[in-house]
Amino acid sequence: MATEHGRTEAQGTAIAPTPAARKHFIPLECNPEVMTALLRKLGLSPALQFHDVFSIDDPDLLAFVPRPAHALLLVFPVSPTYEKFRAEEDSSRTDYAGSGAGEQVVWFKQTIGNACGLMGLLHGVANGPARQHVQDGSDLDIFFQKATPLAPRERATLLEETEALKTAHHDAAGLGDTAAPEAEASVDLHYVCFVKSEGDGHLWEMDGRRKGPLDRGVLGEGEDVLSPAALEKGVRAFLRREEEAGGGELRFSLIVLAESLD
Template identity: 45%
Template sequence: MPGPYRKHFIPLESDPEVFTRLLHKLGISPDLRFQEIYAIDEPDQLPHPALALVFIFPAPAAYEVQKAKEDSGSSEYAGGDDQDVMWFKQTIHNACGFYALLHSVCNGPAKAYIQPGTLLGRLMDTCRSLGTEDRIRVLEDSKELETIYAEAAREGGTPVPGAEEEVDSHYICFVKSTGNSHLYELDGDRKGPVDKGFVEADDVLAEESLNVVKQYMQDAGLGHGLMALVSDSAR
């Protein structure tokens, strides 16, 4: 993915077990986990409630052109603790999986599962009131984050590409704001959060959210994947 990258990570495999292990190492309660979603046509068969969704899809050049066009009329996200959602600009190459994971746990009900004193707990305490550029520096300067991430990125079942290699897939996150009850697309490669409209239920696998995700799946074509962040009590 193109962008003003100042650091490079090994790409994270789109495996819910890899994501879950990284989640727990960063400091989220063991009560949360990622679960693969194979089909969304039967809502009763999905895990409810879902706290966040991570969407993985091929990102050809045409996608980058379309994204730039959509963002051309948008203002840059300013950061601070008065925003409807917490968003991080991606400046670490090949780390879109990590940013999707971070966005999924720093927003909505998942925030309550961040354990105090852990790396993620400290990052949240530090970044909550910061502007975009200062949040960037916090993530880039954390050696502890880099070490934990590198360990998780090497635990997948496929060959590990180099940190500076270009990969074709991209990760984004969908969360519901606890402030205004709107669904947001969170992609660190954009100018900021993208508001996708009001969602009544406290579940990002609710009907309104599923309609949004279905459109993304249709646009992405073959090769996409979907993971839900759920608690052990999800049915």
């Protein structure tokens, strides 16, 4: 599993956020320090931060990650195998229309080009125990309070129009170890977020370019997004598809939101 930090967004038109995205952001580098800085600027408590996950097979390396893990961001290449799977799975689904208190998870539809990093971050802190670490009255808290009662399309419009998100994203895009590309650049990686719902205890795959949140099955009490069951239902499913298809190099990276070590 690759661990180097890079800029992330899916390449090609097959999973473009909309037929003609109204806005584009500079792709974020998938870097724990960058992601943490962005969320803290918006109002995430210093009690949480992102961490690299260097291995899901080596118990000694996995032990370096604080637990419980609240959200897991998987970065992966958009291969033909993934495109085929995504199209087949989405073909039998209807567009998600959930909103408000009845939702198991809060999902955001992506309508901004090169914003998959931001979508992953929002999904990671809007759901599960991480939501309790968003500081009252902060930009993030205000955004979530406005967004939660709305239907997905209205949420997307609110996201597009929230200047605090745009400003924080722009500032974070200039950070990291690699040079920032142009806002409309196309790079070859994308990522999704896995969270555990506090409502039903299920593992949910969150990707703003899909038709809605994806229920990947129940997790037991005490199991988090880095537990063996969660990894089997989530990350390892991605790996198996690529391995079975003979997709070549498996350039997968992981970062996790958990307790701060500062």
